Amino acid sequence: MTRGGLLAAGCAGLAGAALAAVLVGPVPLNPGAVLVELAGRLPLVTTHSGLSQQEAAILWQLRLPRVVLGGLVGAMLALAGAAYQGVFRNPLADPYLLGAAAGAGLGATLAIAYGPDTASWPVDLLPLAAFAGAVIGVVAAYTLGRSGGARTTTTLILSGVAVAAFLTAVQTYLQQQKAETLREVYGWILGRLTTAGWHEVALVVPYALLSTVAILLHRRLIDVLAVGDDEAASLGVRAARVRLVVVAAATLATAAAVAVSGLIGFVGIIVPHTIRLVAGPSHRLLVPLSLIGGAAFLILADLVARTVMAPAELPIGVITAFFGAPFFALVLRSSRQVA
Amino acid sequence: MTTVEVKGVSVALDGRPVLTDLHLVIAGGSRLGLIGPNGSGKTTLLRAIAGLIPYQGEIRVGDAAGGGLSRRELARRIAMVPQNPVVPAGITVTEYVLLGRTPYIPTFGTESRRDLAIVASVLDHLDLTGLATRRLDSISGGERQRAVLARALAQQAPVLLLDEPTTGLDVGHQQQVLELVDTLRDDLDLTVVSAMHDLTLAGQFADQLVLLDGGRVAAAGPPATVLTEEVISRHYHASVRVLEDPGGGIVVIPVRHVERQVAT
Numbered sequence: 001m002t003r004g005g006l007l008a009a010g011c012a013g014l015a016g017a018a019l020a021a022v023l024v025g026p027v028p029l030n031p032g033a034v035l036v037e038l039a040g041r042l043p044l045v046t047t048h049s050g051l052s053q054q055e056a057a058i059l060w061q062l063r064l065p066r067v068v069l070g071g072l073v074g075a076m077l078a079l080a081g082a083a084y085q086g087v088f089r090n091p092l093a094d095p096y097l098l099g100a101a102a103g104a105g106l107g108a109t110l111a112i113a114y115g116p117d118t119a120s121w122p123v124d125l126l127p128l129a130a131f132a133g134a135v136i137g138v139v140a141a142y143t144l145g146r147s148g149g150a151r152t153t154t155t156l157i158l159s160g161v162a163v164a165a166f167l168t169a170v171q172t173y174l175q176q177q178k179a180e181t182l183r184e185v186y187g188w189i190l191g192r193l194t195t196a197g198w199h200e201v202a203l204v205v206p207y208a209l210l211s212t213v214a215i216l217l218h219r220r221l222i223d224v225l226a227v228g229d230d231e232a233a234s235l236g237v238r239a240a241r242v243r244l245v246v247v248a249a250a251t252l253a254t255a256a257a258v259a260v261s262g263l264i265g266f267v268g269i270i271v272p273h274t275i276r277l278v279a280g281p282s283h284r285l286l287v288p289l290s291l292i293g294g295a296a297f298l299i300l301a302d303l304v305a306r307t308v309m310a311p312a313e314l315p316i317g318v319i320t321a322f323f324g325a326p327f328f329a330l331v332l333r334s335s336r337q338v339a
Numbered sequence: 340m341t342t343v344e345v346k347g348v349s350v351a352l353d354g355r356p357v358l359t360d361l362h363l364v365i366a367g368g369s370r371l372g373l374i375g376p377n378g379s380g381k382t383t384l385l386r387a388i389a390g391l392i393p394y395q396g397e398i399r400v401g402d403a404a405g406g407g408l409s410r411r412e413l414a415r416r417i418a419m420v421p422q423n424p425v426v427p428a429g430i431t432v433t434e435y436v437l438l439g440r441t442p443y444i445p446t447f448g449t450e451s452r453r454d455l456a457i458v459a460s461v462l463d464h465l466d467l468t469g470l471a472t473r474r475l476d477s478i479s480g481g482e483r484q485r486a487v488l489a490r491a492l493a494q495q496a497p498v499l500l501l502d503e504p505t506t507g508l509d510v511g512h513q514q515q516v517l518e519l520v521d522t523l524r525d526d527l528d529l530t531v532v533s534a535m536h537d538l539t540l541a542g543q544f545a546d547q548l549v550l551l552d553g554g555r556v557a558a559a560g561p562p563a564t565v566l567t568e569e570v571i572s573r574h575y576h577a578s579v580r581v582l583e584d585p586g587g588g589i590v591v592i593p594v595r596h597v598e599r600q601v602a603t
Contacts, residue, residue: 236415
């Protein structure tokens with residue numbers, strides 16, 4: 001398929017996933033009416049959808065923000081995964097590689113277990129703490145990795161492992177100290193979109209835009225890094241600088257996603273890998289398709305998470321891992337056959 | 340044609356001196372062979388010329404000091420074929436050769452028609468058109484070496500550095516690659532510097548040889564003056580016999596110590 005064809009197919013898939021997620025729920029909505037209602041929000045269009053006031057509220061206040069947030073989170077995780085795998089030349093790199101997950105986990109645990117009551121605050125403490133934790137985790141890993149003298153990607157990854165282990169130890173200790181918050185912390189770690197509202201969407205959008213633009217701009221340079229730092233340098237590219245910018249952007253994307261949804265695993269690995277199998281390894285297509293594919297995948301995963309045990313909800317991380325792990329095994333099998 | 344001047348260059352890696360006060364003039368359009376035992380500093384010198392490692396002293400590339408050029412400017416003047424090029428998984432030969440246009444493509448831009456035309460002509464020149472859409476990791480070693488060379492040529496740099504360009508190739512492919520480099524040098528007026536282990540091939544495919552030992556120039560000059568039994572046995576600690584090939588070249592043959600004693 002051509003580039004345009006793949007992008008068009010991706011967009012169609014995303015639109016289909018979003019529409020399905022908007023329609024399905026305890027109160028089924030009429031597809032035609034929903035489309036008319038959505039079209040009514042376009043500038044210069046006036047329509048009458050026929051949705052009742054209650055149905056319209058379900059659409060605008062419950063379903064739509066959740067779909068949009070799920071899409072944003074999925075897009076950010078897949079984008080960050082594709083970016084990390086590219087700049088580290090490591091197929092197993094995921095958005096949580098450099099201590100982002102452990103840092104966010106520690107931040108969230110601190111906020112849940114020790115944070116002040118923020119009910120009266122204009123902003124919620126939990127996403128801010130998770131965001132800060134993720135960024136601090138990566139900065140620590142990056143600083144440690146670069147101080148080793150030999151600034152190879154391997155030292156960077158190893159320092160990420162060390163930082164993650166340390167932060168997780170601290171997080172587990174704090175969590176055990178406050179056993180009464182265990183359930184809440186655990187729920188956060190598994191990831192969820194239950195609290196999704198336009199407020200969370202607004203929180204994520206600036207970071208999502210910034211990191212998306214930065215990584216899209218660097219996608220050709222990430223391809224150059226595929227020949228290694230040395231050869232990239234002989235082709236006129238400062239690999240360390242490209243890596244720093246891309247890692248910074250991917251970290252912002254991850255931190256923003258983690259802040260509003262907790263730790264949702266596997267999206268950052270399976271989405272880019274699947275796209276590589278279909279569209280090839282070039283980041284020029286991989287990056288935009290990961291954005292689209294990540295969004296569609298997470299919207300569908302969230303749809304499953306909130307319907308299989310309705311009215312109860314499964315943590316979305318359970319769904320992504322449940323479908324993601326076997327799928328990942330399949331991808332590995334077929335990629336070995338291709339190679 | 341671009342002359343490369345190495346003026347008093349010293350390089351230390353991890354505090355250990357690898358090159359010491361090296362002086363070399365590589366005339367524009369010439370073929371310089373860098374020879375010397377393992378660890379003598381051949382690769383380090385190539386990397387210093389390419390600006391990949393910090394050095395003391397000055398390296399002039401044409402009319403400019405290498406140290407004063409940006410990465411991109413340097414990449415437009417010097418192309419390097421490393422000894423063990425990284426083979427990225429899954430990319431096609433065309434995509435790989437297109438990487439050679441990186442120094443010309445705007446940082447956040449995309450390749451132009453001109454870049455694609457240059458890639459197509461390089462592929463044609465190196466007889467790779469038939470492999471253009473094949474995956475780089477699926478072609479043979481000899482074909483891959485040509486693809487790596489094609490990437491370097493796509494850089495359109497007047498100076499071409501080759502680090503052991505015949506590593507891992509059989510004797511036929513070794514000759515093909517070196518003949519190809521020679522033809523390209525003629526066609527494109529390149530200045531070619533190759534680090535080589537095979538002394539016979541070095542003698543046949545270089546105008547000038549520089550023998551490095553312990554990071555210093557141990558001998559330099561036309562192959563006939565450098566490739567002598569005395570020089571080679573002193574610096575390589577090897578027993579060799581140097582023969583004049585009736586065709587005009589020099590042949591360096593390793594001999595067993597015992598046999599040599601019998602012969603003398």
